[in-house]
Amino acid sequence: MKLTVYLAGQIHDNWRKEVKEKANKKELPLEFVGPQTDHTRSDNVGEDIIGDQPGSVYKDDAASAINNLRTQVLLQKSDIVIALFGEKYKQWNTAMDASTALALNKPTIIVRPESLIHPLKELSNKANVTVETVDQAIDVISYIYE
Amino acid sequence: MKLTVYLAGQIHDNWRKEVKEKANKKELPLEFVGPQTDHTRSDNVGEDIIGDQPGSVYKDDAASAINNLRTQVLLQKSDIVIALFGEKYKQWNTAMDASTALALNKPTIIVRPESLIHPLKELSNKANVTVETVDQAIDVISYIYE
Amino acid sequence: MKLTVYLAGQIHDNWRKEVKEKANKKELPLEFVGPQTDHTRSDNVGEDIIGDQPGSVYKDDAASAINNLRTQVLLQKSDIVIALFGEKYKQWNTAMDASTALALNKPTIIVRPESLIHPLKELSNKANVTVETVDQAIDVISYIYE
Amino acid sequence: MKLTVYLAGQIHDNWRKEVKEKANKKELPLEFVGPQTDHTRSDNVGEDIIGDQPGSVYKDDAASAINNLRTQVLLQKSDIVIALFGEKYKQWNTAMDASTALALNKPTIIVRPESLIHPLKELSNKANVTVETVDQAIDVISYIYE
Amino acid sequence: MKLTVYLAGQIHDNWRKEVKEKANKKELPLEFVGPQTDHTRSDNVGEDIIGDQPGSVYKDDAASAINNLRTQVLLQKSDIVIALFGEKYKQWNTAMDASTALALNKPTIIVRPESLIHPLKELSNKANVTVETVDQAIDVISYIYE
Amino acid sequence: MKLTVYLAGQIHDNWRKEVKEKANKKELPLEFVGPQTDHTRSDNVGEDIIGDQPGSVYKDDAASAINNLRTQVLLQKSDIVIALFGEKYKQWNTAMDASTALALNKPTIIVRPESLIHPLKELSNKANVTVETVDQAIDVISYIYE
């Protein structure tokens, strides 16, 4: 049974590549989808497509509309969501994607370092499973196929 | 027509009192609900009710289960959600409550300072209305009664 | 049994007052809600509350966000929708409100003049009942209480 | 990941062909569906299948029932909706299809010329993304695959 | 706890009056709603409100649109449905109302004579409870208050 | 685009075979599903599988449980429902399947002879399209592919 996994979370390092490689090594029949990971493109996509905006508020709103459409299309196609929180950045997008997924009854795994236990405690309690590493998240999905 | 408004957001200052007073002055027929605003009680409620836990991860999880139950009961009873973000703290709870409300089709107003425009852009784009002050949020709700 | 009726449609004449008076004369236990009918206020509400915008696209978007929040709150509280189309104006708001109501399983009555039969035929076919006058719409609701 | 796109909007010129050619050139794995674009067939399909009706109201209703069934089948199969508004015609069907899609949580892109910004402002605010050209709509969908 | 009960079924005798009197005698806090029970009015309501139609097919369709709106409004307000089948008539309306109620998760009681066991077996199996008399249906509802 | 069509209705003649042959001749990419059409098997399946029951009420209930499971599985897999009413039999199953399909937003076509217009008027008004012959029903589905 093939499953589609949405990888929510920060786009500042290569964690999605790591997830895919580990899933690959275990030969899990997974398709991974996620947000735009080229940060500049993600921030500029509104002006790139629709044209110049009168200031950064409007530039941000134009970009986020297109990012949200992308997320909505791909999240609706997904069977499982992995949402990774790191120690830097506000990451409200990650919280938004994980909460939306949970409200839509998408099984959701949160990955977060020990240092974030307290501020993430309510979201973590709502999620299906919370782990600390990408390896553990893959182990949880791998368990479905045992 | 009486409406119930859930006030999501940080619990470190008196902004909910300010909202209620302003709604009162305008004589709007609103009932306000929200999370536990006594921070210590909110953090300890798990151990307060269920008893000592073996360490802070488990203490946090016990508290958050009860906080989440409270939020779920009150959010389901609400017609509108105001979610306020301030400049301090992680505030993933606020993002979680706003995103859940939006996924449940609850009309949602985000209040955030100018400094948070960029990190909140996707959530802000998804919300019905985004404003910068509590006064503006009350003005939006007041408009329903004009 | 008290019912709430949302009155969707153009805001350029007094048709909502006419509906209310006729319902009143028949002593029907109805509460009527609807959009902002002061056209200038409706167009300006975004800038009125949030402040000046950089041009009319942004002014329009700010106003429509607040108008949409109002409609969503009141439509969700309604048991029946009357959507009136007249011969002037684009009236895409009316089509939007009627279609949204139908998708949410709100019983919906369309009022339209004979001249609009052809362009409204698909929406009319989807609605519960289509009539030509406000009197007929009130007669349909009155029938529920016979 | 293959996606199905419903092309709502007027049926008086070749814009759907243009969309398909542009998507083709970008080699996007999209399947396009939409309403009957032969205008005469669309208006007559009721009488074509069910037989003569006693006047144009009934002819229109018979045709629209079959057009609505077609739209409902294809819209339910779609992952994304593009709704194009032009400067001519009432286009309430387009508003109806876009609003229904949004109520069903289908990610929706509106294409409209600058001249229609004001009358479409509420629907535009509700849609995921609003653009001015078919090229831009394709760019938005293309972004999902980057 | 007050409950609203929709009384679906034939409109050719006084069974609804009997239900109300029996509920009254048991002092159950029930509100009863149902279809138009004046058969002539029910058949003519389309022409009564909208005007003459070109033949009986169109007369019937006009009436049924208004009857369906009434049923939809009242069924959505109901907590329980009683659907009574008698030995005469086609009673497809009754089957339609009971099936719709069941699909909407409305607790539904079917009342039918022994002679109809076989043709009603699938609907009966789907309903919450099937009984043979109005007294038994009232006993089932009365049990909720024990 | 392949579509699945559920064929609800009486099981006393070969109308389903006729539907399939006509769809075949038009080379429509349709898969047809439906109830058990061997009448004796349909009536006996409860006792066939579960064993003897103490009388016909219980035999009927055992059979209908299994027939209902079959219908629920296949209806949920279907994109369109054709419900055919003939002049004989009670056909409450047909009314139940059509009403359930409509409540689940399955596009539904009713086929009924002229003689049944009056007793089927409410269900007919609720259905997407009503026609008089199997040929017309196929023409409606065929139109989706034009």
Next chain:
Amino acid sequence: MKLTVYLAGQIHDNWRKEVKEKANKKELPLEFVGPQTDHTRSDNVGEDIIGDQPGSVYKDDAASAINNLRTQVLLQKSDIVIALFGEKYKQWNTAMDASTALALNKPTIIVRPESLIHPLKELSNKANVTVETVDQAIDVISYIYE
């Protein structure tokens, strides 16, 4: 804000009375509902209302249909569910009511003794909060009003 609480669980002792008294002492604005607690009546209600059945399987099925209707009516009216498991009996009803409540997004509290931790671990993990005593369950609900 008044809340309705469904008390699922065994009906062999007075725990519901204890819950009500404790809620009363804290002056919480709660309305409590639940299953029939007279065990004999609960087991016999099918035959009491519908008449003698041919053996215990059929007697049990007749009773359970009426018990299920009662539960469905009252559960749909409830804002919170408390499900209590004791050390005796199978209590599959309790598991069924708690699971149904959770699938319907009803906030749910499980009360179970320490001895049942292992066999209830999956249901407990799915519930909002799990406690060991009725006092703790009341404390959780009381917290909503702080």
Next chain:
Amino acid sequence: MKLTVYLAGQIHDNWRKEVKEKANKKELPLEFVGPQTDHTRSDNVGEDIIGDQPGSVYKDDAASAINNLRTQVLLQKSDIVIALFGEKYKQWNTAMDASTALALNKPTIIVRPESLIHPLKELSNKANVTVETVDQAIDVISYIYE
């Protein structure tokens, strides 16, 4: 038409293998999924993946979170659920899975020995079909393909 069947129930004997072999012999196009059937792995999976927990309550909760995620993923992919109850063990998981499936409108078959008729009567009444043997459950599914 290929169908996916979730096999809920105890994991202490080989009944799932028996189901698969019987389906195989009948050449039914079924895919079977279910919980982890290695009991030790199922109990330990929390600690296996996340690490040591401070006592059995926490070990159980960690395991059940991962077991629940697995069940949710696979249940959502299933078209039919078979839930088997045996004479030993508490089996609240089985009751939870069957009840959840029913609340999600998944057609559900219960298999239980005669000795469990009374304690399972409410769940049995809610299920689509109840049988006593695995053979009968396969016969019910096989009937869909006749």
